[in-house]
Amino acid sequence: MKNWQHRVQYYETDQMGIVHHSNSIRWFEEARTWMLDEMGFPYKEMESQGILIPVLEASAKYISMVKFGETVEISTKMAQFTGVKMILDYEIRDSVTKELRTTGQTKHAFLDKETYRPLSLKRNHKELYELFKNSIENK
Known part of the structure; x- marks a missing residue:
């Protein structure tokens, strides 16, 4: 699977001209949304x-600085999937040099939209369960 690419915008930088740390979490979300699109099950459908x-x-663990005008690529890998929860790992790298800039992780639960209670994909959405399960097996 290809990686999500993001060109750093001026508003994402701080007074030092370096990307503010909070943007990594936003970029993880961009990459996660893109990953779900690529899997064939975008957020809107879900x-x-x-x-x-x-x-x-x-x-997030910050390894080296990202600056205005640079382009980074964010890889997203499913580290764990139970059908009720999942863990995603991320790497942010310079798109030219491939230098590792940031690593990170997000943990998620699957919830029923009406009740906000945990939802078992294996029990209630078998096709989606298989899609996620195959994604972790093919990493």
Whole structure:
């Protein structure tokens, strides 16, 4: 699977001309949304089927600086999938030099859109369960 690419915008930088750390979490979300699109099950479709996948935890480790005008690529890999929860790992790299800039992780739960209670994809959405399961097996 290809990686999501993002060109750094001026408004994402701080007074030092370096990307503000909070943007990594936003870029993880961009990459995650793109990954779901690539898997063939975008957020819009998921929500229309009554499924939400909120972020339970997010973390990032900053290795080297990203600056205005650079383009980064964000890889997203499913590290764990149970059918009720999933964990995604991210790497942000310079798109030219491939230098590792940031690593991170997000943890998610699948919830019923009406009740906000945990939802078992294996029990309630078998096709989606298989799609996610195959994604982790083919990493």
